[in-house]
Amino acid sequence: MAKKENSKASGSRKGIASSSSARETTARRRAAGIRETGPSARQSAPMLDPRGGADLYALIFHTFFGRLILLGLGVLVVIIIDLLLSANNFDRFTLILGIELIVAALVGWFVYLWRNRDVIFDGGEDHGE
Numbered sequence: 001m002a003k004k005e006n007s008k009a010s011g012s013r014k015g016i017a018s019s020s021s022a023r024e025t026t027a028r029r030r031a032a033g034i035r036e037t038g039p040s041a042r043q044s045a046p047m048l049d050p051r052g053g054a055d056l057y058a059l060i061f062h063t064f065f066g067r068l069i070l071l072g073l074g075v076l077v078v079i080i081i082d083l084l085l086s087a088n089n090f091d092r093f094t095l096i097l098g099i100e101l102i103v104a105a106l107v108g109w110f111v112y113l114w115r116n117r118d119v120i121f122d123g124g125e126d127h128g129e
Contacts, residue, residue, distance in 0.1 A: 078100065082100070
């Protein structure tokens with residue numbers, strides 16, 4: 001009998017919980033008002049299309065490498081447009097590219113401020129919302 005208790009204790013130390021203790025933990029969390037973070041609360045995996053493959057939109061916009069490829073393509077398009085506008089004049093190309101970089105930095109800064117406006121301007125305090 002002592003062997004069973006010992007194995008149960010060692011199992012809980014390894015992070016293996018019995019189903020009854022998992023139910024008790026869930027009930028305690030619900031009573032305390034702690035929100036569950038199950039699979040529905042996490043970012044979803046790329047969805048499968050009816051043909052069985054991964055949806056192309058999900059692969060591009062929900063993966064790091066897809067976003068990296070889109071960023072690279074965007075930078076390449078901007079540089080090609082700048083070359084066309086500058087008519088192979090290096091001074092004009094660097095001027096246009098410099099102005100675009102300044103505008104992009106300002107837009108990125110404003111987007112950052114807008115997304116984190118509660119934390120930045122309220123000091124991170126929760127006002128009962």
